Amino acid sequence: MLDQESTPAVDASDRSVIQVLIVEDEPLTAEAHAAYLQRLPGFEHAGTAGTGQSAIRLVAEAATTGSPVDLVLMDMNLPDLHGLDVSRRLRAANLECDIIAITAIRDLQVVRGAISAGVVQYLIKPFTYATFAQKLTTYREFHRQLGERSRVTSQADVDQAFNSLRTPTPITLPKGLAEGTLAGVTEFLKARSAPVSAAELTDELGISRVTARRYLEHLAEDGSVLRSPRYGTPGRPENEYTWRRD
Template identity: 70%
Template sequence: MPDAGKAGTGEADIRVLVVEDEPIVADAHALYLGRLDGFVHVGTVGTGQAALQRISEVAASAEPIDLVLMDMNLPDLHGLDVSRRMRAAGFTTDIIAITAVRELNVVRSAVAAGVVQYLIKPFTFATFAEKLLNYRDFHRRLGEQSDITSQSDLDLAFASLRTRVDVPLPKGLAEQTLAGVIDLLKSSGRPVSATEITEHLGIARVTARRYLEYLVDSGSALRSPRYGAPGRPENEYSWKRRKG
C-alpha cells in the first residue's frame, strides 16, 4: 500500500510508532500526526515490550520504523529503559519523549539514551507540530549526507531541531478567515460564541467552531461554557492575553 501524505519533496514519509498506554492520548497523537505532511502513523502499542517487539519485527524490512513517540511512564517499563534497550539492540530508530515529568535528571537521562526531542504534557497541537516538523528537517538533512560529512553539515542538521517553524493550518482552514476570527476575538470586549462569529463573518456555524477550536488547540484562545442562555448550551471563546 503506498505511503500517504507526501510533503511535496518526493521523499518517503517518516514512519512513526506511537508508544502510549492511554487510548485517548494515543488517539490524539495519531490524529496530530495525520495533520502533518511527511509522516505516516504505522501503529500504536501500549507497553515497552510491545514497542521493542514491533521495532524488531520490521527493523530488517523495507519499511522500518523511523521514529517512536515514546511515553515515559509505561505499565511495564520506563520509557528510558525502552530507549536504552533499543540502543543496546542496535536499533537506530529516533525517539521523541512524551511525558509529564519535568525533573532535570530525567531530561538528561533521556538525552543520553538517544532522545532527539522532548515534549512535556500537556501540550498543544502547535507545540507538537513544531517539534515534529523540526525533526522532519533534521531527518531529511541527515538523509542527504554521505557517510563522510562536514562539521557545518552536522551543525545545520542539529540546528534544525531547535529552529522555529511555521505550523501549517489544518486542511479546510484559510489564513484570511482565520485572521478575521482572531481580529474579532481580540477586539471584542467579551467572550464570543461560534454563532456570533457566524453573524459577523458570514461563515457557517460549524466552520466558525472549527476555527475557534483550532485557536484553543494552538493555545491562542480560551474556551468556557456560556451559562444562562436559553436553548442549547453553547461555548464561548476569548483571546488569550499574554502576560507582560
C-alpha cells in the same frame, strides 16, 4: 493497563515518509496522538505499542521488513518499563530510530537522562496540536537534512542538521487566515479569564463575526482553546471559547 498493539499497512517503497511508532499505554491518548499524526504531511502511523517490551519487539520486526521505524513517540511512564529504559535497549540492540519523549514529567534529572539516551525532542503533557505539530515539523526538517547525505561531509552539515531541531519551523495556516490577526486573537483570549464569543471578539478587534468565528474555530481545532456552548443568551445559540491554561 491495556497493552494495545496495531500495525497498519505501510508503503515500504516510499522512504521519504517518516514511519512513526506510538508508544502509549492509555488507548484514548494513543488514539489522539495518531489523529494528530494523520494531520501532518510526511508522516505515517506505523503502529501502536502499549508496553515497553512490545515497542522493542515492533521496532525489531519492522527493521526486518524493509520498512523500519524512523521515529518513536515514547511515553515515559509505561506499565512494564520506563521510557528511558526502552530507549537504551533500542540503542543496545542497534535498532536505529529517533525518539521523541512524551511525558508529564518535568524533573531535570529525567530530562538529562532523556538526552543521554538519545532522545531528540521532549514534549510535555498536556500539549495542544499546535505544539505537537511544531515539534514534529521541526523533526521532519532534521530527518530530511540527514537523509539528503549518505555521509556527513563537514562540521557545517552537522551544525545545520542539529540546528533544525532547535529552530522553530513555521506552521502553514489554513487559507484565509493571517498571522497578524491570529496573534491579535490569541493575545485577546490569553488576557481574558472569562470565555469569549465571536461577537465579543468582533467588537474588540473590529473584524466581522464570520472572520472571528473562523479564527476561534481554528484555535479550537488545534487544541489551543476550549470550546463550549453558551447558554442563557437570546437569539441563535453560539459557542464561547476559553484559552487553555493547563
